[in-house]
Amino acid sequence: MSKRAKFLEETHQAVVMRMLDTAERDGWGLTAEGDMNASKRGSQAAAVAKMTGLKNGAADVRVFLEGGMIHLFELKTEVGVLSQDQKDRHERYEQLGIEISVIQHVEPLDAALDVASHICGTMGWPVDKFTAYAIKAEADIMKAMGRVTK
Numbered sequence: 001m002s003k004r005a006k007f008l009e010e011t012h013q014a015v016v017m018r019m020l021d022t023a024e025r026d027g028w029g030l031t032a033e034g035d036m037n038a039s040k041r042g043s044q045a046a047a048v049a050k051m052t053g054l055k056n057g058a059a060d061v062r063v064f065l066e067g068g069m070i071h072l073f074e075l076k077t078e079v080g081v082l083s084q085d086q087k088d089r090h091e092r093y094e095q096l097g098i099e100i101s102v103i104q105h106v107e108p109l110d111a112a113l114d115v116a117s118h119i120c121g122t123m124g125w126p127v128d129k130f131t132a133y134a135i136k137a138e139a140d141i142m143k144a145m146g147r148v149t150k
Helices: 009-025 043-051 084-095 108-123 127-145
Strands: 030-034 061-065 069-076 099-104
Touching: 009 030, 009 061, 009 069, 009 108, 009 127, 061 108, 069 084, 069 108, 084 099, 099 108, 108 127
Parallel strands: 069 099
Antiparallel strands: 030 061, 061 069
């Protein structure tokens, strides 16, 4: 019997994206994109996704930083593992000199704090503001899901 994650990967991504969107709105030199590449699609929707450029194994979150830097993040729950498609895409990113980090946590807040640490470390930004964004993001997402935060 396989172990189930406490939260879905999508919850981690929602908290991370809310944090990054808030940072962008507050004027930090970044913009971010996430996608639902892991979503289950019918055969027609899957064909359209492939034709329009959605790649199997693409990173969950892409952060574009001032100065032309790109940092990619693959988010995993405590029981998540990289698929072969993800391993292959990550290898390609690395060949191109693009940094990708695999962020694996039980709690969405911890995933967001880890992403914040990577970005702030790269940019020399103080992490305290991003910590506040992450805490608020988690509270907002949990409220929207009808869950109580710790």
